[in-house]
Amino acid sequence: MINEQSHKIRFPFTAIIGQEEMKLALLLNIIDPKIGGVMIMGDRGTGKSTIIRSLVDLLPDILVVENDPYNSHPVDIELMSDEVRQKVNNQEALDIISQKIQLIDLPLGATEDRVCGTIDIEKALQEGIKAFEPGLLAKANRGILYIDEVNLLDDHLVDLLLDAAASGWNTVEREGISISHPARFILIGSGNPEEGELRPQLLDRFGMHAQIKTVKDPELRVQIVEQRTTFDSYPQQFVLNYEQTQQTLIQNLLESRQNLPLVKLLYQDRIKISQICSELNIDGLRGDLVTNRAAKALACFEKRRQVTPNDIQRVIGLCLRHRLRTDPFETMDSGTKVNEVFKKIFNDEFEYS
Template sequence: MKESIAFPFSALIGQEDLRTALLLNAVDPAIGGVLIQGHKGAGKSTAVRALAALLPDMEVVADCPYHCPPAPLDAMHDECAARVLAGEPLKTVMRPMPLVELPLAATEDRVVGSLHLEKTLAGGQRYFEPGLLAAANRGILYVDEVNLLPDHLVDLLLDAAGSGINRVEREGISVTHPARFLLVGTMNPEEGELRPQFLDRFGLCVTVRGIENIAQRREVIRRRMAFEENPEDFVKAWTQAEQALRQQVVRARQTLDNVALPDEILDRAIGISLAMGVQGHRSDLAIVRAARALSALLERDRVGEEEIFEAALLVLPHRIGAEAMEERSDLRGRLQKAFSGEKVKQGEDSNIPESAEELDDWESSMEVPGATAAGSLLFSFLKKKVPNAS
C-alpha cells in the first residue's frame, strides 16, 4: 500500500495561532499537547499531519517496539533496561518521530496492547502485542474528534498522559512500558464537549475559523488543487521551505534549555493565571514552557513579556472556567487587563494580587505587548527566515 503524502506545513495559509501552537509543542513536548477546536473543513487535521515532517529524527533501540532511547534507564522499557544493566550493548538507529492516529472505534486492546494469541500458541509462551500507546511513545498521539472518544478510552489516555506509563494486567500478562506522547486532539464543539479532567490535560488550545480574506481563500483553493493533482511535485516545490522550518525547530530544541527565565517573568506568568481565576498550577507551567519554546524559535536568549503574553493566549482559553464561556471570544481584551499594572517584583516584595481588592488595583494601569493576534509574533519572524512562509 502506497504511503499517503502529507500536505507541507510551510504551505499552509493563515491559522497562525494553530501553527504556532503545533510548533511550540514540537520544540517542547512537555508543554502538554494542543486541543484544536473548529468546524469541519478548516484545516485542523491537515495541519496536524503536516507537523510530522518537521519533527527531528530520534535515536531508538533498534529492535524495541516502544521506541526506547539508549538512555536514561527510567525512560526505557523493562527489557531494554535489563539488557543495559546486564552490560549488553544496544544497537541504535535513527527513526522519524511517530505520528499515531487513534481511531474512535479502537478497542481497548488495540490501545493498550494485548495477548498475541497466534504467537502464544505457536511458541508456547505468552507474547504481548504492543498497542497504540506503545507506538506513540516519544511521538504524537493524534485523536480526531476527540470529544466523541468513548469514556473508557478517555480514562486510558488520562492514566497514560498523567503517569507517562502504560500498565497492562490481563490474561495472565503483566506489562509496564513508557508511554510519553504529545497529545493532539481536534474537535467540533457543536458535537459535544470534553470532560473537564481530559480538557485540562491539553497544554494549549486554539480555535480554528474559516479564513474570511478572499485573496487568502483563493490561494488556499489553488494550493489544495495543485496538491491533489500532483502531490509529489507540490511537495517538491516546498522542499526548501520545509527544510528551513525543520531546521528552525531542531535549532530551537537544541537551545531550549539555555533560554533564561528571570524570576520577574515567572511571577508575571503566575500573576496572569491568578488574575484570570485559573485553578491549579498547570497553566503557570504551560505558559512558561510555551513562552520559553517561543523564545527559542525566535532565537532569543531569554523569555520576555511578549512571549509570556503570546503563550497565555494559547494556554488560557480552555481554563478560564465555565462561567466565562460567553467571554472567550474576547480573551485578548481580558488578558490585556490581567497583564496590566506595574511589573511584578520577585521574592517577598512580589506584587502578585492576593485578594479581589489587590487584583482590581493590579489591573488599573496598562502596558501590553504589541502582538495583535496569537501567533503573529512568530510568523512575522519566520517570514524573514523561511522561504515562502505564509
C-alpha cells in the same frame, strides 16, 4: 528501518495559509513535548487534519533500539522498555537505528485493549511469563498520538490517554498481573465544537487549546482553494517548491529543541504569570507551568535567550483559555478575558506587544 510515513506525499506545513494560532501551538509542542499537547477545535473543512499530518515531515530523527515495539531510547533508562533495560544491565550489545519521530492515529472506535495493550492471561498462568501484546500507546512512545474527533471518544478512554500522557507511563493490569512501559508522547486532539466539547476536567489536561476558524476573506479563500488544487494536480512539484522553506523550518526546530535549556524566564515575569492565573481563578498549577514552558519555547524558536512579555502575551491565551470554564455548558473564551488580565498585570511592559 523504512518508515512508511516518509513515503507519503503530504501537503507542506510551510505552504499552509493562515491558521497561525494552531500552527504555533503545534510547533511549540515539537520544541518542548512537556508542554502537554494541543486540543484543536474548529469547523469542518478548515484543514485541521491536513495541518496535523503535515507535521510528520518536520519531525526530527531519533535513535531507537531496533525491533523494540516501544521505540526505546538506547541510553535513557526512563525511555526504555523492561527488555531493553535488562539487556543494558547485562551489558548486552544493542542494535541502534535512527528513525523519524512517528505520528500515530488513534481511530475513534478503538477499544481500551487496542489503545493500552493486552496481557495473555492463559500464557502468563501456564508458562509463568508476562505475555504482553503492545497497543497504540507503545507505538506512540517518543512520538505523537493524534485523535481526530476526540470529543466523541469515550471519557474513560480519554482519561486513560491523558493519564499516560501526564505520567509518561502506561500500566495494564489483568487478574493480578501488572505490566508497565514508557509512554512519552505528544497528545494532539481535534474536533468540531458543534459536536460537543470535552468535559472541563479533561480539557484542562491538554497543555494548549487552539481555535481554528473558517476563513471569511473571499480573496484568501480563492488563494487557499487554488493552492490545494495545484497540490492535488501536481503533488511532487508542489512539494518541491517548498523544499527550502521546509528544510529551514526543520533545522530551526532541531536547534530549538537543543537550545531550549538555555532560555531564561525572569523571576518577576514568572510571578506575573502566576498572578494572571490566580486572578482568573484557574484551578491547579498546570496553567502556570504550561505558560512558562510555551513562552520559553517561543523565545527559543525565534532565536532569543530570554523571554519577553510579548512572548508571554502570544502564548498565554492558548495556555489558559480552556481552563477558565467550570460549567460544561459555558462558551469557550476566545482569549479576550485572558488578554485583558494580561494587560492589567503587565501594564507598562505591554509596550513590547
